[in-house]
Amino acid sequence: SANQVICKLCHLPGERDGAEMEVQLLADAERLFPFPLEDLALDFQALGPSRVQPGCLEVMVAACRQSALASLATVVEEAGLELAAVEVDNIALSRMLPLGCMEGSALLRLETRSVTLYGWQPGKAFLRVELPQDELRASGQLPEHLQALFAEAYLPARLWVASSALIDPGWLQGLSEQLELPCRQLPGLAGLEQVDGSMLLAGALSVGGWQP
Structure with a gap:
């Protein structure tokens, strides 16, 4: 459920590509989210130029526990379906x-x-x-x-x-x-x-x- 997911708005240097942004967000994960790194599932989306930090991008980051996704995947598989994506409400x-x-x-x-x-x-x-x-x-x-x-x-x-x-x-x-x-x-x-x-x-x- 959505209360198991944390969304935060971050500001990252605009010249970084997706892979570099992911590395930076993972490096900051312990500060941003109260989940242990070994149980962290993280996704992000660049929203556009930052409104408050020139030269940066606004990036929406969502994180939850991998264990929460695993239990959801089990339910989906038992229904005979394949889990393609999980989306925050x-x-x-x-x-x-x-x-x-x-x-x-x-x-x-x-x-x-x-x-x-x-x-x-x-x-x-x-x-x-x-x-x-x-x-x-x-x-x-x-x-x-x-x-x-x-x-x-x-x-x-x-x-x-x-x-x-x-x-x-x-x-x-x-x-x-x-x-x-x-x-x-x-x-x-x-x-x-x-x-x-x-x-x-x-x-x-x-x-x-x-x-x-």
Whole structure:
């Protein structure tokens, strides 16, 4: 699950190729991640020129334990499938946002047993916070909890909402007013039916499978 994965935004000299960046990241791994090197699985992607360090590249780095991947591979093999890739949910779900709307957006994913907030802010590591679902539903304090999180991290330009249940437009309008930012139901992608919160990640992974 995504809470077993750590994503960090790093800045590396721009003249380095992929192999050199990997060597540098592995050398810094003990400082960046709380996993022993012998159990470390690491991947990275260069995002473009750094916004804060001239001459450097912004590189998103994801790491987890090899042992966690091994157990996942076992499950996949027992299902008669072959594991080709593992993707962090933040990255997969960003494909479900309207075109050009990823940077500065946040996504609130409401499911039967979980409430998760995601965020994509330029120059920052991706945000992923699991909220206390039972407590929030019982108390009705979701807006207050979101306000506190945005105060600690950053205020997004907009909040998209996806739910496994029907979203009441009045509730969504009230959330917009309380948070003082646009809150909209996440629209479906062109050519796809509306994907509800329970199938959102599956849809995101499917979209990724279509891309070359």
